[in-house]
Amino acid sequence: MKQKVNIPACNDCVSDMSGLFRHLNNEQLTRLNFEKSCQFYHRGDHVFHENNKATGCYCVNSGILKLYKTGIEGKEQIILFAKRGDIIGYRSVIGAEPFCTTARVHEDATLCFIPSEVLLQLIQESHAFSLAMLKLACKELGEANSFITDIAQKTVKERLAEIILYLRTSFGTDNEGFIKIVLTREEMANIVGTATESVIRQLSEFKSDGLIELKGRKIKVLQIKPLERYSNLA
Amino acid sequence: MKQKVNIPACNDCVSDMSGLFRHLNNEQLTRLNFEKSCQFYHRGDHVFHENNKATGCYCVNSGILKLYKTGIEGKEQIILFAKRGDIIGYRSVIGAEPFCTTARVHEDATLCFIPSEVLLQLIQESHAFSLAMLKLACKELGEANSFITDIAQKTVKERLAEIILYLRTSFGTDNEGFIKIVLTREEMANIVGTATESVIRQLSEFKSDGLIELKGRKIKVLQIKPLERYSNLA
DNA sequence: CGTGTGATTGACGCCTGTCAACGTCTGTGG
């Protein structure tokens, strides 16, 4: 499943990542590069499981990860998709708790594993780094609170419109205009917090209204404005 | 509305607060005590508004605050109730963003205001303090993620049962066994993310099942187990 | 070409939100 790989650009990658690591000095960067380990993961691989001990955090060098919590009767609630530059699992490491989400590979990925001790030591040593982590956590917290309001107050249609636009800006579009992340209907339902069938019906409504185009699992947004109207107010 | 008050115990209070400030040294504590300002607020007072500039954060010395986001058509989504020892607004200060929630006084409160510069400087200076903030943010982030899963997957009944138990452990009970926070039905609805009438109906169902006792707005839990069963799995 | 996973579609009905009417309590002003 997993295999060690050489990642030539690892040094660059690290300094690249979400700006987090550019707060480290050369010595620290060198140490980080030495201590971390990079692995290639295939789609479907588990990176970590909720309730397992958090032995470290992961940086996404390439590919996409899916983070979700397991809810009622095993139904996944997707918390986020992590892509190049994102760091995941740090929350549990810092809180010294077991992972509260499960991470699986959504698109073949290269990940760097940073052991807890290493991350914690860097936080200890580097003020700038720890401040950057703090900002990151605060940002995510704000987003989580917004999402709570959304999911509590909006209808499925509104949330779905919102998620489509979010995925579009977050992952971009290919040269044909399709959003560059491919999800099953069930996965979309598990983001929005609804049933698979509801997503399907809603998608085909958007389609017949000419707002989106569907090609298998790929989605192309044809009219942004109406979707924005749905997602914001209505 | 607001009035300056002397808070004799302010020094103690600070060192008390959620353990956050015990990471400061004496000089820093003295400075904090000098820079901060304490005020008394009456029920209903606004502490800050969402979208306003975050000029500082607040520590709750006594009383209860209500933090909420304004959603569709002005409907409040309550994010949390803050009580003695809690610190609020820090997220926006650290992220250098406007407040993303509104804070109002739910029970007459004494609050200490810490200006942004002061908070940020303490974070700069004290590693231990900034680490404690980081841990706090991570903890809240984990809770937010859990709540997302709940609200997305659970029914109103399940969520209400959960909230009742949460309020009970969070605010304790008086000598008659009633939960020591008094909420209107509408406020409960705005936590759970449902309509006022649904809360009322659900509460009376719990009541007729002998799980809770109602006395005006006060709630007493009679049988914990069944409520736990509702909230956890069912 | 069988098997399996995911996508669709339709039927059905419960959960919830909405609307409206009415009861209850409290604070205010006359």
Add this chain to the structure above:
DNA sequence: CCACAGACGTTGACAGGCGTCAATCACACG
């Protein structure tokens, strides 16, 4: 001390959104 306004609680009626179940289709893979 009473009357009244206003906020909140409660209840019933009703409809629509959404979840569930089941059958069928589409497509990829061994």
